[in-house]
Amino acid sequence: MTALGFLYPGHSAEDDYPRIEQLLGSDIRVDLVHTDIGEDAHRVDALLRMGAPERLEAGVEQLRLAGAEAVVWACTSGSFVYGWEGAREQVQNLATTAGLPASSTSFAFVHAVSELGLRRVAVAATYPEDVAALFSEFLRAGGVEVTAVRGAGIITAAEVGTWGEAEVLELARAADTPDAQAVLLPDTALHTAAHIPTLEKDLGKPVLTANQVTVWEALRLADRRVNAPALGTLFSREPLVQV
Template sequence: MTTVGLLRPEGHPEDDYRRIETLLGGEIRVDPVAYAGPGADMELLAAGAERLRLAAADAVVWATAGASFAEGFEGARARARSLARAAGLPASSTAIGFAHAVASVGAARVALATSYPPELAGAVVRFLEDAGVEVVGEARAPRGMPLPELVRAADDPRAEAVLVPDTSVPVVADVPGVEEAAGKPVLTGTLVTVWEGLRLAEHHGAWADGLGALFVRRGPRDVWEPGM
């Protein structure tokens, strides 16, 4: 059993995480620990990481997109190192996970779909660019817009994937159909967060038909193609 420990802001729903856990089958457990207070309060995050260590987590991921992107690429890496020291476990964040996930599906140019205010959306773009990812399309929309509409608004013919970073809105159930319509991977905050935890835990080969491009069964050198 591989356990992915998540530091989840209080109030963020668990629906997507439970769906991911179910579709990945009985060998993987997703264990979210909620914390209250400022999104980047290291004392709270360290306390949560300690709880996850005691619960036998194999890796810890700070499961918030906005706050982790806002620290910048180097700041996010420093935060991950601090969490790893606090937990005594491999640690990362949703933002860092996006950089790895984009590479995993073979993309270099992406479109970005968020409900974030302009300042935070700009921080996401800068983070991705610092990670070597080119943002060629962008759309900001009210929170709660259905995933198909959000992806259509953001997509660009040059984009090789569409990123939907928000971890506070459950959208996983819609991902396979949206990817089919877009003809490219659609990477969402909750999917990327769990995938990053499995990557850290070195649980290779986790796959499920209902979870989109990140969890498609493929060889180590394959990249995602529509219909796979």
């Protein structure tokens, strides 16, 4: 049994995680600890507070006692808002506190794009445009070319959590460009685990979503590879897209 630990801010789309655990269909256990979200707002100042060390550290002991082999800060905006170096320091501090390999959803996206051999992506973000632009800057710092960015302008994670497949698909279509090799949906407050096959079929290319890449990143840290086609191209045995 491989136990994976996740620090998830508040309550929005946390039910994606047991769904993903089920879809993995293997000896994988997903342990989720909720962190204090503070003010629910996709604003830079609120996001910086949400990702502060003391808020992440508060849940680490519970994951360690559960036997987690790796821990991932399951929040994109609460990591990329610090910039590349700041986000790196954030996960280094988390690893030191936990005594475990650690990462965040922001780095998970960069690593997943690399895993699939991609270079150019479109970003379909629920965030306001200024926050979505910070995610694009983070991707570029990681060597990923961003062909287009679409921000939906939603302020709260609570509202994002109410979206269904139709809204997710509409946003992904709006962001996609012909030269993008994949479409990225970066918000962990967005329910996507059940929609990935539909998204990939509709767009005709890989789709990477926040909760999907977060679990994949934890598996990577734990040195596990799981074939789960229901979770999309990223969880197929071989990358389906080559540069």
